[in-house]
Amino acid sequence: MNPLLTVQDLHVQAAHRTLVRDVSFDLRAGETLGIVGESGSGKTVTARSIVAMLPEGLRASGTVAFDGIPLLGKRERELRPLRGTRFGMVMQDPFTTLNPLQTTGEHIRESLPRALQRSRSTAQAEVARRLAEVGLDPADIAKRYPFQLSGGMRQRVAIAAALAGDPELLIADEPTTALDATTQAEILGLLRKLQTDRGMALILITHDLRVTFSVCDRVLVMYAGSVLEDAPSAAMTRAPRHPYTLGLLLAEPPVSHVVARLNSIPGSVPLADEIADTCAFTARCEWARPVCSAGRPSLTVIDGGRSSACLRIAEIGQEVDVRQTTLGEPATSAPVNAGDPILTVTGLHKVHRTSGLGGRARTTPAVADVSFEVKQGESVGLVGESGSGKTTIARCVLGLATPTSGTIRLGPLDVSDPRRLTRSQRRQATQLVQVVFQDPYASLNPMLTIGATLGEALTAGGGGTVAELLRQVGLPAPYARRKPAALSGGERQRVAIARAIAVRPKLLICDEAVAALDVSVQAQILELLREVRRTQGTSLLFITHDLAVVRQMTDRAVVLRRGEVVEAGRTETLLDSPTHPYTASLVASVPGGQPEAVNRAHGA
Incomplete structure (x- = not known):
């Protein structure tokens, strides 16, 4: 199958500063690609380059081709027929992308193909169908404004609007970062279902590796504007082939047990121009040797379609595997010698009162009969x-x-x-x-x-x-x-x-x-x-x-x-x-x- 999306030697610059360097990958229809890395690694800039939505002052070069159509360098009027209809994007905070003066129904209607907008009854039926597709009740939601929805509902509306034109590619940039666990699971499950039903390609950008491995077929690990590892999710989880990927995996706090010390990567992500002629991760890598600073390693295929930009991975691979299995072992738990209560909450009730339609007061219970204590x-x-x-x-x-009622004591x-x-x-x-x-x-x-x-x-x-x-x-x-x-x-x-x-x-x-x-x-x-x-x-x-x-x-x-x-x-x-x-x-x-x-x- 020919790739739906081809990215080759992508560079992004802002004035005299490099943000992304030499990023290359292919994506096929129906495939899910995860892009992970710390803040400053170039994930979002790469995604915006793909859909030609870079902020003013940033310039992309290289090759980005969607279904054989080159995208870089095209004028806005040439890209307009592609956006929303052939590819779409969902951002981290839907509240900033949804117009607060428009109802959710209007948002989705505007995103529908023009042919479906001509007839009011057809458009209304399509809006209802799109809202139902993302698990929302059209009769209840279509007339609401964004501020009247929860975070999870707003994200569903944003997804429905992004999919209204039936795109072949959806890019989701940190779509679940601000959501609680169950809402996150619902949104990820929804994206996966919609992708399967539509045969759509999906690029998921996130810093949450648990999310990445649960959803994505393949993962790109970015650092300081470059790709350091490219591998199938299952293989990367089992045996990362770059020290930076290992560092990210070990930094994830386990949900299954308490560890004596949480692992972190010392230092911070450098600017892309600071590591132009060396291995990007050298300054933070415990396995770094003089050879790592002698030149910039390229992303090289090492086995089974996996690629790594680590020059020494053949030498240190076994050590990396051992480190992954030995760190993060359970801590020996000891009972806490807690003292007297420093905080005591007893029978706490809190009711919010707001003015409703016609000036009538509306009450919303926020907390009901909550009691707990925190000891010294x-x-x-x-x-x-x-x-x-x-x-x-x-x-x-x-x-x-x-x-509204109840007591709160701080010490005495x-x-x-x-x-x-x-x-x-x-x-x-x-x-x-x-x-x-x-x-x-x-x-x-x-x-x-x-x-x-x-x-x-x-x-x-x-x-x-x-x-x-x-x-x-x-x-x-x-x-x-x-x-x-x-x-x-x-x-x-x-x-x-x-x-x-x-x-x-x-x-x-x-x-x-x-x-x-x-x-x-x-x-x-x-x-x-x-x-x-x-x-x-x-x-x-x-x-x-x-x-x-x-x-x-x-x-x-x-x-x-x-x-x-x-x-x-x-x-x-x-x-x-x-x-x-x-x-x-x-x-x-x-x-x-x-x-x-x-x-x-x-x-x-």
């Missing part, structure tokens, strides 16, 4: 899908929202109603609890230097210096002079943690603190939080939808569904032997989950 030195996870009430609980604990302090706290009590609460949010860039003042931000936190209490704080979170002292925009995502999250621990809080709330990070950076941040807990005795309330993170970071877990607690207990018990069907469904949603536990929960 303990780590507790709050687990559940989007809308389960996790963040609402955190906001109530932090005093950012007032419970009753913080149930933040409006009744004195100034002294508010200061005491601030020193008892701090928070690390998902997006550190949004929570750091972009106008202040890192030193100024941390200096403000130190003034609030705790003592010490900015340099000591930076050292604690693994950042050099000169970073104090930088602003947030000059730091990577992982570095900004380290600064956010440094600011939170500056007052030496008894409790640290982590609200999806690693959800948006690359797998290697995620491992570094999780190890940092483990160290904070170990050295300072800080309790953790870990809010996440990632069950692998729950396994690694918590002693106990509370499972929430629609604002209610459905199961709570030791983390290992919940994940290995869930008793509630909902908990079992969460476990089953993780690629490579534990079907035996799920069967037990359902009585199979």
Whole structure:
């Protein structure tokens, strides 16, 4: 079968800077190709080059041919008949790609072939069919606006719009990164089903290797703008043929057991121009030798259609295989010597009240009768899908929202109603609890230097210096002079943690603190939080939808569904032997989950 898509020697440049270099691959109809790598590796730029949607100022060269049609260098009017009808794209955040002033039905109608738009009744029938195809009720969804939908629903609408023209190729760029486990599984299952039903080619861009291996036939591993390995998924999972691929695999936290230390790749991804004449991974590779720096290795076929850009893979292949099987072995678990409760939540209720049509008040229960506690030195996870009430609980604990009823105690302090706290009590609460949010860039003042931000936190209490704080979170002292925009995502999250621990809080709330990070950076941040807990005795309330993170970071877990607690207990018990069907469904949603536990929960 001839390739549907051919990419040969693709280069992408921005002014005098190279972003992508020498990327080549073929894709056939019905095949799924995964493109993985850390941020800055060139994944999204490669995808946008394929569909000729590069931002202004970026220029692509080389060959990109779709069904024999060259795409690079074509004018916009020549590409317009191809986009949407022959190839389409789904982005990470559908909310930014959907027009907030248009209903979902209008979005899909506009994406239909012109012939189907001419008749109103035909167009309405097609819109209904497309919504039903992605698992949405047309009667309910077609008239809604994007802001009235959940994240998973918006992503389904974006997929329906991208497929409305019946494309032969769909490119999905991080389509499930911001979604909870069950919604992620639903979206991936939907993409796979649609691909099978339509015989469509699919390119999936993601930094989640579990997702990649569960969906893709083949995987390209990109690094610093180049492809370092190209192999079938099953073969790459079994035996990676590049040290960088091994590093990514080992950095994935296992969902099946706790490891003594989470593995990460030291350093960061360099700029493509910095490694133009050497092996891209040399500076971070433990197997690097002088020969690796003598020239830039090309992607070379090594066996069974697999390709690697490692010069030494024939020499070190056996060591790589051994390393993959020996690292990540289970840690010996010891009982936690937890002290008195630092956080006690009892009978918490929270109802949101909004104005409905005609000015009538509308109430939406967010949390219903939730009770749990976090003891001194303990780590507790709050687990559940989007809308389960996790963040609402955190906001109530932090005093950012007032419970409708119930009590919240931080040590000896009753913080149930933040409006009744004195100034002294508010200061005491601030020193008892701090928070690390998902997006550190949004929570750091972009106008202040890192030193100024941390200096403000130190003034609030705790003592010490900015340099000591930076050292604690693994950042050099000169970073104090930088602003947030000059730091990577992982570095900004380290600064956010440094600011939170500056007052030496008894409790640290982590609200999806690693959800948006690359797998290697995620491992570094999780190890940092483990160290904070170990050295300072800080309790953790870990809010996440990632069950692998729950396994690694918590002693106990509370499972929430629609604002209610459905199961709570030791983390290992919940994940290995869930008793509630909902908990079992969460476990089953993780690629490579534990079907035996799920069967037990359902009585199979």
